[in-house]
Amino acid sequence: MSETAPAETAGETYLKSANLGHLDSKLRFYNSFGRGSKYCSYGQHMGKAKGKLNACAEINDEVEKIADILCYVTTVNGEDSLRDDRCGFLYYWLGSKIWAKVNNNSSKFLDVMGKIYAALEQFGVKDNCTLLYKDTPNIDQQLFEKWKIIFDFSYDFNGIKAKLERSKNSCDEGYYKHLEGAKEAFVAINRGCKSKGDDDPYCKEFIFKYGKDSDINPLTLTNSGTYESTYTPPQGTEQKVNVYKGVELKLTYAPEYAAALSSKKQQASREQTQDSEDDLGSETHHQQHGAPKSAPATVVQVSTTTTNINNNTRKFNPAPLLLSYLE
DSSP states (O other), X not given: OEXXXXXXXXXXXXXXXXXXXXXXXXXXXXXXXXXXXXOOSOGGGXXXXXXXXXXXXXXXXXXXXXXXXXXXXXHHHTTSTTHHHHHHHHHHHHHHHHHHHHTTOHHHHHHHHHHHHHHHHTTOXXXXXXXXXXXXXXXXXXXXXXXXXXXXXXXXXXXXXXXXXXXXXXXXXXXXXXXHHHHHHHXXXXXXXXXXXXXXXXXXXXXXXXXXXXXXXXXXXXOSEEEEEXXXXXXXXXXXXXXXXXXXXXXXXXXXXHHHHHHHHHHHXXXXXXHHHHHHHHHHHHHHHOOOSOOXXXXXXXXXXXXXXXXXXXXXXXOTTHHXXXX
């Protein structure tokens, strides 16, 4: 049911399409990947990496940019706990570029991606990112795009929920379409994995995270109706806006994965508490005895869960939303 509301006032708030540019996945990863030259501490290996990339005609126009990103990811992966998330975002960032260049040719996609990750190996770093789902049969661009939607949305979910709550669970039509797109991707992959099961590397991971019941969509999205408002964007003219109200989102995980998320949350809380106590103790010591000439940085290690997929062991983070928990 549609209602009519007065023009937006200072007291009226709802999420707008423009807010999609501030999703965590974009601010923390995709925007960073897209800004060109990056900090790199493995520059001595760039020549070998570029040599591998130059052998791939499909990406000749982006060798410099891709090499910069590979070196950047190699550098920062050893510096924080976001390695597994970053490797996932690297895969989807690269994959989106490559699909646009190979005309939905699956064999070319896998070939080009394989060469890019062979270039990544030239940096000689143990436990660097590896090519995901390389043994997945019948991959195509449409399937890949659904995977990407699910990966991005799962990472963004907590942030979106929090922003919805601060916006009276309301959003404009453009934002709501983004949520609907995520729901549709979950529906499609959930159904597809029913027949593929654990024989498919991607589906094995999806089932581990979201369960085997293909009749129940992991992501539910509801609203209590819409109303019409008006909005004047910065340096723009007033426009009518269709606003969804009472928007509710729920993402349901499989019990084992939910337990892993809970454990990670508790671990993060303990580590934060310990870090605070260490900082307090260090500050007290410095006040009493003077600060040392240099102090080592504190590095927080976050463990990962290892799965064996078609005899190809890879590590993935069982808590893709962990960073959101820390905020």
